Amino acid sequence: MKWRPWPHSLAGQMVWILFIGVTLALISSAAIHLYDRNEAMVQMEGLQAAQRFASIVQVMEPLTPAERAKLAPILKTSNQFVALVDAKDAPQIDHSTEDARAGRLKRLIARYLEGEHPILVEVLPTSTEQHPMQGMRQMMRHRHHMAGGGPLFNHGFSYIARVQLSDGRWLAYHNHLPEEAFIWPWHLLWSILILIVVVTALAFLAVRLVTRPLARLAGAARALGHDLRSPPLDQSGSREVREVVTAFNAMQARIVQHVQERSAMLAAVSHDLHTPLTRMRLRVEMLKEAKLRDALLGNLTEMENMTESAMDYIQGSEGMEEVRLTDLPSLLEELEESWREIGQDVTVQCCDLSPFPLMPRSFRRALSNLIQNGVKYGKRVEVKATMHGERLRISVADQGPGIPEDQMERMLRPFKRLDASRNSKTGGTGLGLSIVDSIVQAHGGKLTMRNRPEGGLEVILTISKKAFLS
Incomplete structure (x- = not known):
């Protein structure tokens, strides 16, 4: 060092x-x-x-x-x-x-x-x-x-x-x-050394008293990034510290209110769109011309998927779900069975995973999106979960064409897709990886991607229990 x-x-x-x-x-x-x-x-x-x-x-x-x-x-x-x-x-x-x-x-x-x-x-x-x-x-x-x-x-x-x-x-x-x-007065030297030590120790204690509220505020800011519902800070300490804490708590309350209002507005829009889309689907299904009917039904399905994906992205970025100890082997086995039931080649490997604090519904959605992308582009998907101390690592690998290195960061942005995927068969809303990244960040984790030497893309999710709960 x-x-x-x-x-x-x-x-x-x-x-x-x-x-x-x-x-x-x-x-x-x-x-x-x-x-x-x-x-x-x-x-x-x-x-x-x-x-x-x-x-x-x-x-x-x-x-x-x-x-x-x-x-x-x-x-x-x-x-x-x-x-x-x-x-x-x-x-x-x-x-x-x-x-x-x-x-x-x-x-x-x-x-x-x-x-x-x-x-x-x-x-x-x-x-x-x-x-x-x-x-x-x-x-x-x-x-x-x-x-x-x-x-x-x-x-x-x-x-x-x-x-x-x-x-x-x-x-x-x-x-x-x-x-x-x-003769040199050695007692004076010892007095100076003792005085330096005492003054330095008192200065250290005084500085700690001044900077401790800053560390507490930084921890609260990190917690706010993971969970908007984190409890407000205790308004204690000196007058200046209490003023900063009051302003921070007020800012947190305004952010929560803004997010809730936005979610309510999007939910209302989604609900309002659902009714006319349902009526349109019923009317389209009554058309006699099969080619026209199938084209319109495809467009309606795409509109519904876009609405649901947008809602998933908003909910994932908010991190408003309650944190619970989750049985990871059971969650992964359920995902494997659900995909195998529809004929997809998905395998899961997990070794002695202890219960881990997660937002289970959001985390399941993130893994489902990764498996869906892997099945769509790589046919066969392998999911492997390991635990290293208090750090959870889950990798989702497929056998597809992968993603160019210079496009990986771009793919994590909302509504971004590779040009090759923009067709009626494999096209999507461009929110799949963005939803996964927002959910992982809400867990205090990190998402990384790499192209495997043997071919295919591997997406790695890493979540630290200490960082998430802090």
């Missing part, structure tokens, strides 16, 4: 759009949060470090060189180093390329120092892997100035601040914000 990134259903498209939108929004907000978090931590740690360094300067300033040398190692911690550097060994910093963070830290240290002291601040690279040569030079220079004070960390925010004391010596202070302050 080919995977499609964009779903075809309305529910899938809405859920997909909400999922992408929520994910992008959460990722964007998380990125902004992490950036602000890092900035806030750097500023807070920088403020605390500036206060500590200013306090160290204030303590070191009044002491003698010997006292300063004793105090410097005591101030050493895991994250800070303090050392005294002679003025001749102090490095020169290019202020034109001063880092913005170095400038902020320099201003913070100056704020907490009393009096004017020359201040130099140098921000060190955060990773020697990203800046191998520069990081090595910084590390060597730091160790030189700190007199072996310890290694630099490769993560976090590290800097060296220098303040010149009153005696000209420089007090160097190296501070490193702990690595733990910059």
Whole structure:
């Protein structure tokens, strides 16, 4: 099965759009949060470090060189180093390329120092892997100035601040914000994932609530195509859904009324025509000239057949008959016997067919029309019925000339006939296959035709119980 990134259903498209939108929004907000978090931590740690360094300067300033040398190692911690550097060994910093963070830290240290002291601040690279040569030079220079004070960390925010004391010596202070302050907050990632899952699940439920009435309406529309007497939809749900359901039920009622009025009109016309046709038949039968009498009787018979066929077509397309569980073997055997009684070669094969929901009178008419066509054009007719799960398949095959492939679809239209059949012997109304097709469609089935390799036409009726009853 080919995977499609964009779903075809309305529910899938809405859920997909909400999922992408929520994910992008959460990722964007998380990125902004992490950036602000890092900035806030750097500023807070920088403020605390500036206060500590200013306090160290204030303590070191009044002491003698010997006292300063004793105090410097005591101030050493895991994250800070303090050392005294002679003025001749102090490095020169290019202020034109001063880092913005170095400038902020320099201003913070100056704020907490009393009096004017020359201040130099140098921000060190955060990773020697990203800046191998520069990081090595910084590390060597730091160790030189700190007199072996310890290694630099490769993560976090590290800097060296220098303040010149009153005696000209420089007090160097190296501070490193702990690595733990910059560890990726995995709990934030889990929170985002949980939020995405919860929002997507709620969006799916909301979309299902919105699209479920559409699926119910589509099912009702399919049922209406099979059975005009299907019950109206329950008017439940939101206001918009109830309005759509009300309009659909009203449309169904108007369609049923229109079909009933049309059927009543055709039945009345058929009934009204039956009386004058009967009178004409009686008068024609009284004619003495046999040739004229037979010709007129043939015309009357054709008119009666056309009237009956038109009524059969209307009734079959309406699907107004009640659906019942039908004993298919009995129905097929009755058809076989009725045709054999009039001397036609019709055989039926059916294997263990369980009762199937059908409109029995209409379905019998469809099979009779197919057998009649087969007998008329193919002499011998074979009917075979099989059941595949809940799917019924009935084939009616004859040994006639068949139908050209390009004419098969045309033959299912009302009042359409092949040119070869338009004669007094085999001609008809052109409604036989149309009636069968309309009846099969009313059962939710499908009619297909094919020319057999050994000769003759095979018409296949396929009806699904699930599709019909839905």
